[in-house]
Amino acid sequence: xxxxxxxxxxLATAWAAKVPSALVVVLVATMCAATLATVGRTAAAEAQLxxxxxxxxxxxxxxxxxxxxxxxxxxxxxxTALLSTSERAVxxxxxxxxxxxxxxxxxxRVPAWGIHGELPAVATLLAGRWPGPQEAIASRDALRxxxxxxxxxWVTLASSTLADDWSIVGVxxxxxxxxxxxxxxxYPAPTGRALDAVRVVLTSASVAPAAxxxxxxxxxxxxxxxxxxxxxxxxxxxxxxxTSDLANFGRTLLLAVLxxxxxxxxxxxxxxxxxxxxxxxxxxxxxxxxGVIVALVVLRTVGPALCGAAIGTGLGIYLTARLGAAxxxxxxxxxxxxxxxxxxxSAVPPALYAATRDPVRVLRTP
Amino acid sequence: MLxxxxxxxxxRKGAEELFGGxxxxxxxxxxxxxxxxxxxxxxxxxYVLGLLLTxxxxxxxxxxxxxxxxxxxxxxxxxxxxxGFVFQDSALDPTRTVLDSVLxxxxxxxxxxxxxxxxxxxxxxxxxxxxxxxxxxxxxxxGQAQRVALCRALVTDxxxxxxxxxxxxxxxxxxxxxLAALSAAAGSGEQGVGRTVLIATHDPFVIEQADxxxxx
Numbered sequence: 001x002x003x004x005x006x007x008x009x010x011l012a013t014a015w016a017a018k019v020p021s022a023l024v025v026v027l028v029a030t031m032c033a034a035t036l037a038t039v040g041r042t043a044a045a046e047a048q049l050x051x052x053x054x055x056x057x058x059x060x061x062x063x064x065x066x067x068x069x070x071x072x073x074x075x076x077x078x079x080t081a082l083l084s085t086s087e088r089a090v091x092x093x094x095x096x097x098x099x100x101x102x103x104x105x106x107x108x109r110v111p112a113w114g115i116h117g118e119l120p121a122v123a124t125l126l127a128g129r130w131p132g133p134q135e136a137i138a139s140r141d142a143l144r145x146x147x148x149x150x151x152x153x154w155v156t157l158a159s160s161t162l163a164d165d166w167s168i169v170g171v172x173x174x175x176x177x178x179x180x181x182x183x184x185x186x187y188p189a190p191t192g193r194a195l196d197a198v199r200v201v202l203t204s205a206s207v208a209p210a211a212x213x214x215x216x217x218x219x220x221x222x223x224x225x226x227x228x229x230x231x232x233x234x235x236x237x238x239x240x241x242x243t244s245d246l247a248n249f250g251r252t253l254l255l256a257v258l259x260x261x262x263x264x265x266x267x268x269x270x271x272x273x274x275x276x277x278x279x280x281x282x283x284x285x286x287x288x289x290x291g292v293i294v295a296l297v298v299l300r301t302v303g304p305a306l307c308g309a310a311i312g313t314g315l316g317i318y319l320t321a322r323l324g325a326a327x328x329x330x331x332x333x334x335x336x337x338x339x340x341x342x343x344x345x346s347a348v349p350p351a352l353y354a355a356t357r358d359p360v361r362v363l364r365t366p
Numbered sequence: 367m368l369x370x371x372x373x374x375x376x377x378r379k380g381a382e383e384l385f386g387g388x389x390x391x392x393x394x395x396x397x398x399x400x401x402x403x404x405x406x407x408x409x410x411x412x413y414v415l416g417l418l419l420t421x422x423x424x425x426x427x428x429x430x431x432x433x434x435x436x437x438x439x440x441x442x443x444x445x446x447x448x449x450g451f452v453f454q455d456s457a458l459d460p461t462r463t464v465l466d467s468v469l470x471x472x473x474x475x476x477x478x479x480x481x482x483x484x485x486x487x488x489x490x491x492x493x494x495x496x497x498x499x500x501x502x503x504x505x506x507x508x509g510q511a512q513r514v515a516l517c518r519a520l521v522t523d524x525x526x527x528x529x530x531x532x533x534x535x536x537x538x539x540x541x542x543x544x545l546a547a548l549s550a551a552a553g554s555g556e557q558g559v560g561r562t563v564l565i566a567t568h569d570p571f572v573i574e575q576a577d578x579x580x581x582x
Contacts (some may be wrong), residue, residue: 001473001474001476002473002476002478005473005479008479009473012461012462012466013461015459017461017463041543090413136407170476278457279459281455282457282459283470283474284418285416285418285445285451285453286445286446286450286451286470286474286518287443287445287446287447287471287475288442288446288474289438289439289440289442289443289474290438290439291439292474300503359418360410360413360418360419363453363457
């Protein structure tokens with residue numbers, strides 16, 4: 001028998017036996033909606049948690065030369081930026097206070113950081129241009145504090161012993177996670193000068209242990225006390241634990257929902273087979289093979305299951321959207337496929353039973 | 367050509383064997399009535415010949431070939447392509463139209479839907495039931511249902527037609543119509559050879575009309 005005609009017969013049978021078909025629709029819809037509302041929410045929560053754990057602020061590694069031993073050279077900063085675990089990296093100098101060059105010592109002080117590395121890695125230029133030697137860019141907050149309306153002007157060190165000044169050539173906004181730089185100015189660190197810290201934004205929190213080890217190897221501090229490290233290593237461990245726990249919980253719940261639903265589909269299909277044994281016996285007598293009977297019974301279940309999956313998925317998406325925890329689309333597609341697979345698999349035992357029944361017993365009229 | 371050789375069958379191990387080693391050659395182009403007291407295996411013989419049951423001993427030969435011991439898939443294919451069944455209560459699908467019931471064996475035999483529909487309509491028209499094609503079995507009479515069942519048995523142009531008490535539930539007029547249709551079917555086989563038609567019956571009217579009688 002041609003496959004499309006088997007499908008035709010199966011769908012006609014499903015339509016003719018509306019009660020068991022409706023029960024399969026309801027069951028599979030419930031399986032899909034329940035899976036999305038429970039396991040799907042877990043998956044959405046896991047995704048949201050991982051997003052938060054993986055935000056730029058949660059994956060920053062800072063190694064500081066607290067003893068000022070000139071351990072962090074510009075070359076080391078450049079090498080750190082090139083590591084595979086590094087999304088971006090810059091070296092920073094300890095901030096110095098600067099004042100409006102026109103006003104002088106009496107003016108409001110704002111911090112100024114010397115930066116070695118790509119300035120676009122830490123800031124977005126809003127106006128003007130990137131600074132060269134003895135030039136700086138300022139944040140809007142810093143300009144307001146300095147009393148500068150536009151990006152024109154200059155600043156000088158607010159120091160009684162040292163003198164240095166920078167022309168303001170641009171306005172910036174700090175990029176995450178360098179929000180602390182929003183308070184002041186940025187200027188290119190003098191060429192060749194050792195930095196006080198290297199700040200690395202990692203590709204993910206999970207690579208923190210490896211990145212930390214790599215950075216420390218590059219710096220090669222003479223003693224552990226020479227450096228201060230701020231690292232998301234513990235955060236990486238937390239991320240792994242949370243992911244594992246949520247995945248295990250989700251898997252158990254999914255198996256329970258699909259298992260219970262599948263069992264009920266088996267019962268409904270078996271009941272339908274028993275009610276239709278005369279029909280199935282007739283088909284065998286007229287030339288249907290055992291394989292055709294199995295296909296008819298399974299497809300007759302899969303047809304309504306498809307409708308149920310569509311309805312249940314729609315309902316599940318609506319519910320999870322209302323609760324603000326919509327699962328990823330890959331999860332939704334996977335749920336539909338699993339529900340259909342569970343329904344089809346659950347129909348196989350009754351199908352085999354139907355295919356192996358003696359048709360003569362049901363055809364003989366007493 | 368349909369024949370049996372040393373045929374015996376028992377429903378259970380140790381139970382009484384039916385047919386007692388029957389050897390018989392059924393005549394193509396003729397109606398053979400299979401008769402006997404109740405319990406002698408009239409219907410069972412038809413189911414064995416129709417390859418729904420496997421004999422304990424002996425063989426069912428179709429054109430000289432033993433098909434009774436073939437695998438189920440082969441027997442199903444032979445049943446679909448070479449054998450037509452007419453059951454006592456017509457056994458039409460109450461949820462489908464008359465035409466869908468007629469074309470069912472053709473689909474199992476591998477026909478396309480269009481081919482099967484064309485053949486089905488031809489047969490229904492020949493039987494005077496063309497206007498009933500889109501009706502359901504519950505909307506036609508018992509005699510019409512049995513003639514629809516005969517159309518179903520003929521849709522694949524089979525070599526053999528097995529009818530189990532086809533007139534059991536019919537009045538004399540309808541029984542005569544069905545017998546006439548079976549007789550026409552017997553005479554209209556492929557390549558002018560005629561079909562082998564077997565009727566399991568205890569109806570004296572049918573036995574009287576048959577060309578041959580096999581008493582079990």
